[in-house]
Amino acid sequence: MKNLEVLIERWRAGDQRAAEHIYNQHREQTFRLAYGLLGNTEDAEEAAQDAFTYALLHINHFAAQKSKFTTWLYMITLSRSRDILRKRRPPTFSLTAWLRNRQSPLVSRSGPEQRIAENEIRHSVWNAVQDLPPALREATILRHWSGLTYQEIAEITGCALKTAQSRVRLAHQKLVQILGEVDFQQSAEETR
């Protein structure tokens, strides 16, 4: 992205407005990645802000020929999220907070009963993802939400390519095992 390269160069030269543009361009993605890893808004915002502060202060460490800026930023966000996870108790997912915080979902022309069923499905899947071990959760979020390649996942999480691939597969198997105990797939079929 040529615009981003120009902004990075301007920030390296000391133009703080460029830093603000970089921040605004990546703010939501970074927060959402942290939210996926940590499961609550407060921790996710803390991780995202720490990541931005580090990235912008160490902008000279970013080498465009080695990786994309987003990949680099995600690496830092992951690192900060891991720090928070280590310091705090495992995050719990609050359905009430999630329902209060979320905006209207994309769907649904369906009736109230179907919306409740969809919410239950979403709650089950999300809870199952948050219950995964951290390494598998990272791989799931990066693969399913960010749509990154396995090479990028390996780079961000600091593991070998084969390890990244096996983590994605293992996470899928674990999720299917957990969710299979909840007979919601039939409900999912019915709500389509």
Add this chain to the structure above:
Amino acid sequence: MNNKHLTPDGLTGYIYCTLDDAEREIMDAHLIECPTCRANLTEQELWKRQISNEVGMVLNFSALSSQMSFSAIAPQLQNRHIRQNIWLDRVILVPSTLALSGLVFALFGLWRVIDAQAFTSPAQQLGAFPPLACFFLTLASVEQFDHSLSLQPRRVISWAVAVILWLGSAFIGLLDLIVLRDLAIMAVIAMDGRNATAGPIAILTVLLGAMLYIGFIIGGAEYHYKHIGQSGSWKLFSITLLVQLFILILPYLIW
């Protein structure tokens, strides 16, 4: 693939495109003929789509608070200077300094041992340099835990620190051999009282120790080369150096 049907690993590998071309061809050939596996594959693909959809829905509609803004971090950016010369940055200076200090102490310790002809003379005290070397090298490896290999110039630093740690532990390993040889001699004399058997025991200890040492050096180098920059490699360095430190101070504990 087991005798009749595709394994769960195979199915997930297929839907997540982690199989190589040969494996995929074999599975394609099987799927053409096996309706059970085709049904299982469809089920797994449905699960995959469900997981992606739901995770995407939650994350894409998660709301940021108004407190997450650029103005919250701007003061930190204003007050700190962006270091132009990255090689003076803390993330580079700290591990480099620790690792190099450890290597220098290890070399001093080894030089002192060679100078005192301790390889051929028993019961020479190795002094403080080897334990100091272990201490600094262990700190350097612990400092690297959970640091991503790919954060430039972390990749270069990781390689440099790993090579220094490997060299340092190799040098300290030689000193450990001397300690183990001397301990074996002391043990034989203490149990047997005859100096005559101490010589062959010392040779045997050194031979066995040397074989183990060569095995650890080569095996360790291969492991670290494959896992460079990963937390497993740094942890193995830390454990190795701590064991070496324990061997170095063992005579002081016993005597």
